[in-house]
Amino acid sequence: MRILVINAGSSSVKFSVFDMDTQTTRFKHEIEIGTIGFKATLAQIPVALVEAGETRIDAIGHRVAHGGEHFRDATLVDDDVIAAIEVLAPLAPLHNPPALYGIETGRIYWPNAPQIAVFDTAFHASIPACAHTYAVPQAWRKAGLRRYGFHGTSHKYVMERVAQELKASTRDLRIISCHLGNGASVCAIDRGVSVDTSMGVTALEGLVMGSRSGDVDPGIFGYLQRSLALSIDEIENALYHESGLTALSGLGNDMRRIETAAAEADPQAQLALNVFAYRARKYIGAYAAAMGGCDVLAFTGGIGENSASMRRRICDRLEFLGLYLDEDRNSSVKLDGFAAPQIQQPHSRIRVIVTQTREQWMIAKEVHRFLSVQADKRPDQLPPAIPVAVSAHHVHLTQASVEALFGAGCQLTKQRDLSQAGAWTAVETVNVIGPRGIIRSVRVLGPCRRSNQIEVSATETFTLGIEAPVRISGDTADTPTLTLEGPAGRLQTNGLIVAQRHIHMQPEDAKRFGLADRDLVDVAIDSPPRTTVFRDVAVRIDPQFKLEMHIDTDEANAAAISHGGDGDLMLTLCHARLTACKPVRNIFITTES
Structure with a gap:
């Protein structure tokens, strides 16, 4: 093709x-x-x-x-x-x-x-509400005012190229991707999905750009109208076309020219470089905090790829994150053949990678994928409807934790089998204690696991007073710590998550749906009198799985699905149907010959 x-x-x-x-x-x-x-x-x-x-x-x-x-x-x-x-x-x-x-x-x-x-905005559709919501009147938000983000194809390519370079899965990496050019943005990519980005409802917010201002106080519109009699159109035009590096340097938006002038003691050029670097460094620090750390800092775009001096300026003072730049590697970057050199020192905890962006190649891949999925849809081979089950809060424990909570030598007592092979509810329950409140009698599920995991709904995180990440079951790295209480004692443990809504399916089911493990799909659930569409539902594939969609009690309430809410996995009378697919596979990129 x-x-x-x-x-x-x-x-x-x-x-x-x-x-x-x-x-x-x-x-x-x-x-x-x-x-x-x-x-x-x-x-x-x-x-x-x-x-x-x-x-x-x-x-x-x-x-x-x-x-x-x-x-x-x-x-x-x-x-x-x-x-x-x-x-x-x-x-x-x-x-x-x-x-x-x-x-x-x-x-x-x-x-x-x-x-x-x-x-460009599609890659950022996964950004959670706490990151994409502006604190403005509800009527404005209903009109569509929210953070959307841009440069999505570039950031997605960077994510995949970084994973290829490190021989790792995107699901195991926290990446801060810096697309620095005439247009510039930073993206926080947490385990394969965008969770925040610097551009907003328009491509004007965020970093300093070639002729765009980036972040400004929104109060300037009223101030400039009153003090300089400028219209909204005049102010907006200036923010898009007469600001950024162009305004700061007085020399236009060419970074090479600005760097040369700065070296010749031009104070405006020096200010332009310092403001550009400071804004980027500030976002990097913020996104490292938002993700609970950072594994990779990646640079791309015309400035990110070509300006060793700007990369150094941005990385300065990031040692507190464990980032140590290697000056020799940084100054000798060559990007021939789509190389992705690492430019950190050997002991740096954060890897620093430079790579060319390939937005057009990513667009071609998206087109090819879309057409391939459409070709696989045959009316005579319709995939089955997906049963929906509701899971309330529950706990998975290690054997050591079972003994700490219920007594030395204690083994979990099976209560009843669940629909997924090998899973069952135990007679035992624990209290889950947070800094603000307690959730009592939370059911333990068996068998024991290698690490503790506490699954609650988003609403219950407010009861506990702890912010928990939305994660696939089993992904408990860098999760909050709380206290579990049993009849024999207490223990502090991490592992608190809000389980990402997901669909279990066997390989044969996945083939009929045209899906791969960890794809994200949109799913419609018909529950009269309403149909509710859930976005970004994760696909989990294993020969032992039974076809079933799992949602938590918050999501069941949103879809008007009745449920027991007692910690068991409760099968409902509802069925789900697939409406859209957005693969987030760890695709390794073939370099052109």
Whole structure:
């Protein structure tokens, strides 16, 4: 399959042709918009492809900056999708309109090729409410005001490339990805998913950029209107086009020129460098705190890839996190052949990696995946409905913890078998004690595990007074500590989680659904009188599993599903149906020949 990727930006149009069968780039080109306008520039794409002999195009992928809340995955373009992208254009005025011109070009010159929109915001759809919610009136939030984030395809590529370089799973890494260029953003990627990012409802928030301001006090709009009689349009235009490095340095947005001027004692250029580095370092520290640590700091984008001096400035004073930069490695970075060199000292706890971003390649991969999934959907082989079970709070214990809580030599007493093979409820219960409150008589489930795990609902974390991460069962690293109380004693242990909603399935079921282990899917649960859609449901695959979706009591209440709530896994009369798939597999990237 040959995929044409069109990335229509605010000042240039980048386009490439990828052969997905050989995993190679057949053609790559960029045209500056200049004075001829978007339509005339985009009309040069078919001419350039014909001249290069690239006349076969099987599908077209378009980079679309803003997908709002609706578009969480690659999407087949139709009239409704085009209308939705137009509605979102005010949130990305520099990027969504050019993308629409690109889609129009694809329809004109390749009318029979499917066109797929790939959204910058989609990778950040996993950001939790505490990170994406603005503290503004509810009416504004209902109108769509929230953090969306951008550069999603770049951050996703960085995540996968880092995992490949370290020969690790993305699920085992906490990555802070810094895309530094004319547009700049930082992303916190916790075990394979984006959990926060510096850009917000628009691409204006966050880091200092080439001509964009990044973070400013929102009160400036009223102040500037009153003091300088500036209109909202004038202020917004200045924040997008006349701010950032351009405003600070007085020399434009070219980092090389600014660094040269700073070395020649230009105070404005020096200030520009210091503000740029300080803002990036501040976000890195914040995201390390948000994730409870950091394993990898990655740099990409024009500045991140090419400015050793800026990488050093940003990494300065991060030794408290265990980051120690190697000056020689940093100054000798070479990125030929999509290399991803590590530039930290041997004893540095945090790995520091530099890599080229490959947004167009990621778009091609998303298009290929989307079309492959669509091709696998056969009406005569519909996957089965998924039974839904509700799990209330419960505890898994090690044998040592059982003895500490219930007495030396104690063995858990089986009460009844659960639906998943080998799992059962025990007669024993414990009290779960937090700094604010207690949850009493929490059921212990068997058999014993290698580490303790306490599963509660999000509401119950407020009862306990502890913030718990949303995790897949078994992932208890860096989780909060609390107290368990049994008849024979107490113990302090980590392992408190809010279990991520998930679906157990056997390999045969996964094949029928077209899914892989740890994929994230959207699921609709019909529970009259309502249908509730749960997003980011994790897929768990094992030959011993029985097909079943597990949700907790909070989620059951949201879907109006009745449940016992006594700690057992209670099968309901409801069934779930798959509505969308967003794979987050640990895909290793094939380097081009």
